[in-house]
Amino acid sequence: xxxxxxxxxxxxxxxxxxxxxxxxxxxxxxxxxxxxxxxxxxxxxxxxxxxxxxxxxxxxxxxxxxxxxxxxxxxxxxxxxxxxxxxxxxxxxxxxxxxxxxxxxxxxxxxxxxxxxxxxxxxxxxxxxxxxxxxxxxxxxxxxxxxxxxxxxxxxxxxxxxxxxxxxxxxxxxxxxxxxxxxxxxxxxxxxxxxxxxxxxxxxxxxxxxxxxxxxxxxxxxxxxxxxxxxxxxxxxxxxxxxxxxxxxxxxxxxxxxxxxxxxxxxxxxxxxxxxxxxxxxxxx
Amino acid sequence: xxxxxxxxxxxxxxxxxxxxxxxxxxxxxxxxxxxxxxxxxxxxxxxxxxxxxxxxxxxxxxxxxxxxxxxxxxxxxxxxxxxxxxxxxxxxxxxxxxxxxxxxxxxxxxxxxxxxxxxxxxxxxxxxxxxxxxxxxxxxxxxxxxxxxxxxxxxxxxxxxxxxxxxxxxxxxxxxxxxxxxxxxxxxxxxxxxxxxxxxxxxxxxxxxxxxxxxxxxxxxxxxxxxxxxxxxxxxxxxxxxxxxxxxxxxxxxxxxxxxxxxxxxxxxxxxxxxxxxxxxxxxxxxxxxxxxxxxxxxxxxxxxxxxxxxxxxxxxxxxxxx
Numbered sequence: 201x202x203x204x205x206x207x208x209x210x211x212x213x214x215x216x217x218x219x220x221x222x223x224x225x226x227x228x229x230x231x232x233x234x235x236x237x238x239x240x241x242x243x244x245x246x247x248x249x250x251x252x253x254x255x256x257x258x259x260x261x262x263x264x265x266x267x268x269x270x271x272x273x274x275x276x277x278x279x280x281x282x283x284x285x286x287x288x289x290x291x292x293x294x295x296x297x298x299x300x301x302x303x304x305x306x307x308x309x310x311x312x313x314x315x316x317x318x319x320x321x322x323x324x325x326x327x328x329x330x331x332x333x334x335x336x337x338x339x340x341x342x343x344x345x346x347x348x349x350x351x352x353x354x355x356x357x358x359x360x361x362x363x364x365x366x367x368x369x370x371x372x373x374x375x376x377x378x379x380x381x382x383x384x385x386x387x388x389x390x391x392x393x394x395x396x397x398x399x400x401x402x403x404x405x406x407x408x409x410x411x412x413x414x415x416x417x418x419x420x421x422x423x424x425x426x427x428x429x430x431x432x433x434x435x436x437x438x439x440x441x442x443x444x445x446x447x448x449x450x451x452x453x454x455x456x457x458x459x460x461x462x463x464x465x466x467x468x469x470x471x472x473x474x475x476x477x478x479x480x481x482x483x484x485x
Numbered sequence: 486x487x488x489x490x491x492x493x494x495x496x497x498x499x500x501x502x503x504x505x506x507x508x509x510x511x512x513x514x515x516x517x518x519x520x521x522x523x524x525x526x527x528x529x530x531x532x533x534x535x536x537x538x539x540x541x542x543x544x545x546x547x548x549x550x551x552x553x554x555x556x557x558x559x560x561x562x563x564x565x566x567x568x569x570x571x572x573x574x575x576x577x578x579x580x581x582x583x584x585x586x587x588x589x590x591x592x593x594x595x596x597x598x599x600x601x602x603x604x605x606x607x608x609x610x611x612x613x614x615x616x617x618x619x620x621x622x623x624x625x626x627x628x629x630x631x632x633x634x635x636x637x638x639x640x641x642x643x644x645x646x647x648x649x650x651x652x653x654x655x656x657x658x659x660x661x662x663x664x665x666x667x668x669x670x671x672x673x674x675x676x677x678x679x680x681x682x683x684x685x686x687x688x689x690x691x692x693x694x695x696x697x698x699x700x701x702x703x704x705x706x707x708x709x710x711x712x713x714x715x716x717x718x719x720x721x722x723x724x725x726x727x728x729x730x731x732x733x734x735x736x737x738x739x740x741x742x743x744x745x746x747x748x749x750x751x752x753x754x755x756x757x758x759x760x761x762x763x764x765x766x767x768x769x770x771x772x773x774x775x776x777x778x779x780x781x782x783x784x785x786x787x788x789x790x791x792x793x794x795x796x797x798x799x800x801x802x803x804x805x806x807x808x
Binding site: 218219221222224226263264266267268269271272303330331332334335336338340341383384389392397399431432433434435460462463 | 596597598599601602605617622625626627628629630642644665683684685686687688690691693694724727728
C-alpha cells in the first residue's frame, strides 16, 4: 500500500481507523509517524490536531474517543516529536508514561503479596508497562514505552527517564522465552515453557536497541528465523524494526510480495520501517 | 369518605398480590433443550449434521442477523486449538438456509494481534468463500460501554464491540477444551473473544484481575440472545486451552441455553459441572440450569458419548463422582 492510499484513508476528523470506521488513537499515531517520515506534512498536521484534541486531562490518551481511560496508546503517541505534537502536550504525555507501571509493581500490591507470604518472582523484579492501568505489565506496551522514553532521553536526558528505561529493559530480559525472543510476556504457563511470537520478538528487540548481551543474541537468532518463515505483515514489520535496531536486518531485505497489509497500522509501520531502512529515524530520534 | 386508588397504586397492589400468591410454590423450570449429535470427522457430512441441529432447535432467524463467534487462539492449524473452519462454514450455510438476513463471522483473539493472519493460518480463507468480507475483528471494532443485566465481577467498565451487540443472535462456536484456570472452556468462556483487545490489550489481562469466572458470567448476561454450538469432534484435554493434547470425541453439542450446553459438555468430559465456578455463578444460587433433570436432552445420551478428558494438572478435583 502506498503513502497516498494511507492519506486517502484519513477520516474527516483528521484521525485514522484500523480498517474502516471511527478514528482510533493507535492507527492515527502510526499514520502520523509514517507521514512525517514520508514528508507529507498536511495530512500529518491534521492527524496531530486530532491527537491534540483527544488528549485526556491526565495527559494520556484513550484508545478511542468515548472510552474514558488513558491506556498504553499514550506511549505510542509520545514517540511523536514534541515539535509536532506541541511541547506541553508531549511533556504531559511523557509524565503519564513515567508514572504508569504494571499492577504487580505497585506498592499496595507488593505489600499485599508480602503479607500473604507470596514470594516475589524473578520476572516481577522490574516494573514494566500494562496495556491498561490496573492490570499487569506485558511485553508489547513495555516495548513501546521504552521506545518513547529512549527518544525523550535522547532529546532531554534525565535520571528518572534512564531509570525507567533500564527497569523496562530489565523487564524484557527477564521475560524472554528460554529459546530466545518473546511472546506476550509469559515465560512459563503453569510449569510449561512458553514459545516466542514473531511480532513481540521484534518489539522487544527494538526496545533493546544498544543493549548487548547473550540473551539479545539469542533473540536476534530467533528473529532471523522468524523473518525467513513468517507471513504476517504485523510480525514482519516488527521483526524488520527489531533487527534494524541491532543492525542485523539482512541488506536489501524485502518482505515477500504476497504479504497482505490488512490494517492501517500495518501499512503505516511498513512505510515507517522502509523509511528507517533508508536512514530516516523517526522512532529512534 | 371515599378514597380513590390511583393507577400506579393499583398496579403496585396487583404486583404484590401476585407475588404473595406465588409464595410457598415452586416456580416451574422450563427445561433447556440441548442436543448431542454424532459428527465423526471434519468432512462434508458436517453440513447436513449442522442443518439437522438447527432444524431440531426450530430457530427462527428469518430476516434477522446472525453472528458466528468461533474460537481462534493460535497459529497452529494442525492442532485442536481453534474452532474448525468447516464447522463454521456449515453453520454459515445453515443459518443462511433458514433465511437469516445476514450471517457474519467475528472473533477477537486474546494473544495475537494479527487476527486475519490467524484466521488465514487456521484455514478460514480457504474454506469460507469471501471470508474477509464476512469477518469482523472484534478487537478493532467500534465499542459501546454497557452494563450487564447481572454483574458478578469487579470490572468497573465493560466496553463491547458494536458488531456483537447488534447481532440478533450471537452463536458461540467453541471448542470442547479443558482450561488450566477455569477447568473447562466451552461456549461461555468463548465469549472472552467479544471483549475488545483494542481497548483492553493482548492479553485481556483486566479480565483476570477482575475475576475470570465472574467475567465469564458477566459476558453471559451481557448477551441475552445466544445460541451455542460446541465443537467436540476433536477437543483438547490436559493442559488446555493451548498446551493440551487433542481428544477425539466425535460429537457436536448445541442449544439456546449456554449454561445447559456447557454443563452437558462437562458431563461428557467427565467433569463435574457443579465444580465449574462460572456455571454456578451464571445459573444463580439454585443452580437449576446445571441440573441434569432440568436439561432436555436430544440426540445421543450423555452416557453413550461420555469420555474422560485428562484434567489440567492443577485441577485434579474436577472429576465427576460416580453415584
